[in-house]
Amino acid sequence: MSLEQAKQVAAYQAVDQFVTNNCIFGVGSGSTVVYAVQRLAERVESEKLKVTCIPTSFQAKQLIIKHGLNLGELETNPNIDVTIDGADEVDSNMTLIKGGGGCLLQEKIIASCSKKLIVIADYTKDSVKLGDRYKKGVPIEVIPMAYVPIKNKIISLYGGEIKLRSAVAKAGPVVTDNGNFILDWMFANQNLDWEKVNNTIKLIPGVVETGLFVNMCCKAYFGQPEGNVVERSVIEK
Numbered sequence: 001m002s003l004e005q006a007k008q009v010a011a012y013q014a015v016d017q018f019v020t021n022n023c024i025f026g027v028g029s030g031s032t033v034v035y036a037v038q039r040l041a042e043r044v045e046s047e048k049l050k051v052t053c054i055p056t057s058f059q060a061k062q063l064i065i066k067h068g069l070n071l072g073e074l075e076t077n078p079n080i081d082v083t084i085d086g087a088d089e090v091d092s093n094m095t096l097i098k099g100g101g102g103c104l105l106q107e108k109i110i111a112s113c114s115k116k117l118i119v120i121a122d123y124t125k126d127s128v129k130l131g132d133r134y135k136k137g138v139p140i141e142v143i144p145m146a147y148v149p150i151k152n153k154i155i156s157l158y159g160g161e162i163k164l165r166s167a168v169a170k171a172g173p174v175v176t177d178n179g180n181f182i183l184d185w186m187f188a189n190q191n192l193d194w195e196k197v198n199n200t201i202k203l204i205p206g207v208v209e210t211g212l213f214v215n216m217c218c219k220a221y222f223g224q225p226e227g228n229v230v231e232r233s234v235i236e237k
């Protein structure tokens with residue numbers, strides 16, 4: 001089974017288990033979410049479901065419109081029932097790295113307004129410690145004028161290496177949906193307390209948001225090479 005098929009089975013299973021009639025549904029971003037929206041559109045059509053979709057990015061909004069789904073706004077729907085989103089890496093505590101696609105800020109806002117955040121991913125995202133599998137580091141969205149001091153402060157606090165994310169089909173940096181830059185922090189120490197790190201980095205002036213999602217995700221679906229899906233839930237402490 002290809003990686004794409006692994007993404008698809010995870011997405012379909014999550015949508016089948018979590019989307020119900022009249023729900024307010026947060027739509028994540030990335031390539032795996034494309035399959036979730038496809039499945040949602042099929043179910044809305046065949047079961048005549050009423051679902052209001054709240055996007056986490058320009059891409060998500062386009063997907064909702066393309067599939068003829070009901071597009072809502074956070075302003076009028078601040079209480080989201082469930083959000084289904086992708087992730088770049090999920091560790092054994094269900095801490096996530098997100099933002100590989102550059103949409104982390106709106107993704108975190110939507111996740112924070114959701115009763116449940118469900119992750120869908122292929123098996124390559126399932127790891128024990130952050131950095132085991134995802135090698136591009138933690139994305140950090142920053143105000144453009146502050147990217148150099150922010151970079152220096154993070155390095156002096158925790159070490160590692162930081163790159164300003166470059167655009168692919170444009171000269172210069174990636175500019176997010178919110179008009180900001182992204183720093184990718186390749187941390188050197190995998191044994192950090194990610195909650196503390198997230199809180200500390202967020203206090204640096206000019207940092208808008210980090211791609212560390214700590215204590216936010218309650219369940220993850222990982223599509224496997226054999227075609228089955230492994231489900232992992234947060235263990236209550």
Ligand SMILES: O=C(CO)[C@H](O)[C@H](O)COP(=O)(O)O
Nearest residue numbers: 030031032086099100101103
């Ligand atoms: O956080 C994200 C975008 O900001 C994505 O959800 C994450 O990068 C995973 O994407 P994909 O499903 O394409 O692997």
